[in-house]
Amino acid sequence: MQDKKERRTNRERSDTTRAELMAAARRLFIEKGYADTATPDIVAAAGLTRGALYHHFEDKKALFCAVAEAEAEAVAAETERAVSDGMRPREALIKGGDAYLSALALPGRTRLLLLDGPSVLGRTGMDEIDNRHGTRSLRGGILFAVRAGDLPQNLPIEEATQLLASAYDRAALSIETGGDPDEYRRALALLIDGLAALA
Incomplete structure (x- = not known):
């Protein structure tokens, strides 16, 4: 039971991180355009690390x-x-x-x-x-x-x-x-x- 609860918590945490990255990226893609948005800008806006970004997405x-x-x-x-x-x-x-x-x-x-x-x-x-x-x-x-x-x-x-x-x-x-x-x-x-x- 505890393992299932822990897995669910990890999945929820992962989903939250992904959503935060997407929300930050959306804002920057709209404000600056795709070409002028760098991945360091996205992770800074999301308050996350580059490692978190590349864990969820292959690239920009x-x-x-x-x-x-x-x-x-x-x-x-x-x-x-x-x-x-x-x-x-x-x-x-x-x-x-x-x-x-x-x-x-x-x-x-x-x-x-x-x-x-x-x-x-x-x-x-x-x-x-x-x-x-x-x-x-x-x-x-x-x-x-x-x-x-x-x-x-x-x-x-x-x-x-x-x-x-x-x-x-x-x-x-x-x-x-x-x-x-x-x-x-x-x-x-x-x-x-x-x-x-x-x-």
Whole structure:
């Protein structure tokens, strides 16, 4: 019994250390950017040692990858919470898209996920993260809408997912630099309605 309790305590301590490193890294990646953030800065901000960092992460890139994964997961969760079971597929796509833009409005998220993410991890690496989270949700929403007859039956699912995801990402970047969120939401809803009109 005592050994199990001790192991659990060690695991909890390890999880706390990892979370502290990720939180410090997130702050610095947002404030300074990936390239200008050094690992000594991260461990100093976390109040930990370099040994603790390298125990949990192979290098700075691996730490950035973990931060980006956590951010993408949080965005997908916020997006999915905005969609309820009773919604028509078209409405769910629009509500989910609106929630995505709201989630990306959290300070630093567009930099982490849409600017530094592809730069640091490469387009393929960032796509892998997206496919586990936001893109997966969007693909599911589009497929649901096609099966329900709200979108054309011959719509290429993968290509439509990539194009619509790109439109939402571009909108998020524009909103970040002062674009009107309501106008971007309206334009994106019209894009979806344009597809729906072909069904």
